[in-house]
Amino acid sequence: xxxxxxxxVRADSTEEAVAALxxxxxxxKLLAGGQSLIPLMRLRLARPGLLVDMGRADDLRGISVxxxxxxxxALTSHSDLEHSAELAEVCPLLAHVASQIGDxxxxxxxxxxxxxxxxxxxSDLPAAVLALGGTLVATGPDGSREIEVSDxxxxxxxxxxxxxxxxxxxxxxxxxxxxxxxxFNRRAQDWAIVGVxxxxxxxxxxxxxxGSTPLRASAxxxxxxxxxxxxxAASVAADGTEPPSDNNADASYREHLxxxxxxxxxxxxxx
Amino acid sequence: xxxxxxxxxxxxxxMTPWGFVMEVSVTVNGEVxxxxxEPRTLLAHFLRDELGLTGTNIGCDTSSCGACTVxxxxxxxxxxxxxxxxVDGADVTTIExxxxxxxxxxxxxAFHECHALQxxxxxxxxxxxxxxxxxxxxxxxxDGVREGLEGNLCRCTGYQNIVKAVxxxxx
Numbered sequence: 079x080x081x082x083x084x085x086x087v088r089a090d091s092t093e094e095a096v097a098a099l100x101x102x103x104x105x106x107k108l109l110a111g112g113q114s115l116i117p118l119m120r121l122r123l124a125r126p127g128l129l130v131d132m133g134r135a136d137d138l139r140g141i142s143v144x145x146x147x148x149x150x151x152a153l154t155s156h157s158d159l160e161h162s163a164e165l166a167e168v169c170p171l172l173a174h175v176a177s178q179i180g181d182x183x184x185x186x187x188x189x190x191x192x193x194x195x196x197x198x199x200x201s202d203l204p205a206a207v208l209a210l211g212g213t214l215v216a217t218g219p220d221g222s223r224e225i226e227v228s229d230x231x232x233x234x235x236x237x238x239x240x241x242x243x244x245x246x247x248x249x250x251x252x253x254x255x256x257x258x259x260x261x262f263n264r265r266a267q268d269w270a271i272v273g274v275x276x277x278x279x280x281x282x283x284x285x286x287x288x289g290s291t292p293l294r295a296s297a298x299x300x301x302x303x304x305x306x307x308x309x310x311a312a313s314v315a316a317d318g319t320e321p322p323s324d325n326n327a328d329a330s331y332r333e334h335l336x337x338x339x340x341x342x343x344x345x346x347x348x349x
Numbered sequence: 350x351x352x353x354x355x356x357x358x359x360x361x362x363x364m365t366p367w368g369f370v371m372e373v374s375v376t377v378n379g380e381v382x383x384x385x386x387e388p389r390t391l392l393a394h395f396l397r398d399e400l401g402l403t404g405t406n407i408g409c410d411t412s413s414c415g416a417c418t419v420x421x422x423x424x425x426x427x428x429x430x431x432x433x434x435x436v437d438g439a440d441v442t443t444i445e446x447x448x449x450x451x452x453x454x455x456x457x458x459a460f461h462e463c464h465a466l467q468x469x470x471x472x473x474x475x476x477x478x479x480x481x482x483x484x485x486x487x488x489x490x491x492d493g494v495r496e497g498l499e500g501n502l503c504r505c506t507g508y509q510n511i512v513k514a515v516x517x518x519x520x
Contacts (some may be wrong), residue, residue: 079410085369085436086388109435116430117412120391129388133435157424157485181500182419182482184426267413326388 110192152191258346312341378446415501425481
């Protein structure tokens with residue numbers, strides 16, 4: 079399939095991207111690595127009037143540690159996350175989750191910011207950042223603001239980002255406690271049918287593909303905090319979720335997977 | 350898209366009877382190519398239809414099969430999941446650019462020696478993905494090769510010899 083006709087402008091800095099979004103409004107769509115947007119355009123499920131290509135805004139790429147926080151530029155690729163020795167030291171969950179996305183070719187192009195803004199409940203990185211309790215930094219015409227990741231995902235493929243805002247960075251507290259990522263799929267390179275991320279030995283637990291947004295498994299976190307055993311904590315993993323039914327799994331099977339994978343993840347994380 | 354205002358982005362842009370086009374200048378297999386393209390043109394179609402480099406195959410058109418894999422700035426990318434405008438200024442290598450003046454690339458040689466192809470349709474993408482994989486990951490074992498090539502499908506299911514070839518080339 080060939081995408082519908084579209085205009086194109088290249089923005090090599092945050093300022094240029096914000097200016098382009100302000101000028102072109104709803105018609106404009108930011109392009110980062112394109113690993114989600116281009117397939118949607120090819121299927122014509124997305125038909126933006128104008129692409130604002132930020133792919134080469136190099137000021138938004140990179141990983142840096144400052145005190146107890148690691149800051150990651152929005153355009154840092156999955157591959158850069160996967161191979162960063164620094165990230166493996168201060169936030170091994172995120173580095174590992176990045177290595178589990180798609181395949182190497184996808185990881186070379188796909189970006190952390192693109193994945194978060196796309197807000198696909200079946201994606202790996204949004205759930206990892208949720209479990210880690212990250213803060214997202216967005217810039218718009220009126221300057222920058224911070225958004226807690228727990229407030230960021232507002233609906234299916236929808237985020238708290240305004241139409242004229244650009245996600246520029248993600249700040250994550252250093253997290254070296256017990257962690258695990260359990261991703262269940264039938265074929266290599268597929269999205270997770272269900273996934274579970276655990277940070278800090280169960281203080282942060284999140285679910286992939288268990289609703290219209292990436293979800294925090296608050297009931298599991300509360301059970302772990304209250305001293306419950308792993309099996310008891312995992313037994314409430316599907317509480318309050320409304321998982322989808324599709325060709326891969328119906329809702330009740332997803333609820334079962336959430337409980338099983340949460341138990342495995344908690345054990346793996348040493349909870 | 351007739352009626353769309355022209356955008357000046359430091360590159361020539363203009364309207365044609367079939368819409369908005371922009372000039373893309375990209376190094377392909379060592380040669381600078383400058384071509385006017387519509388922004389919606391996929392890199393795979395650009396390589397095949399504009400540059401005549403039909404060694405890059407298109408299999409699934411859904412980012413799944415990897416038949417269209419090329420190197421962009423030395424790293425594997427699925428050319429059906431990139432726009433030609435995204436490689437403006439970049440360095441692209443296709444299967445046609447892999448062999449040097451001294452003969453086949455070691456990965457091509459290994460595919461030949463290990464009989465790592467049956468129908469051959471996946472082979473260009475498989476070879477390009479394998480070149481990138483060996484460059485990116487050190488100490489690959491058979492499991493690592495299988496995992497690393499998860500984005501490249503061989504419908505003849507000839508994976509055994511493909512894994513053998515990649516391991517041979519990585520030594």
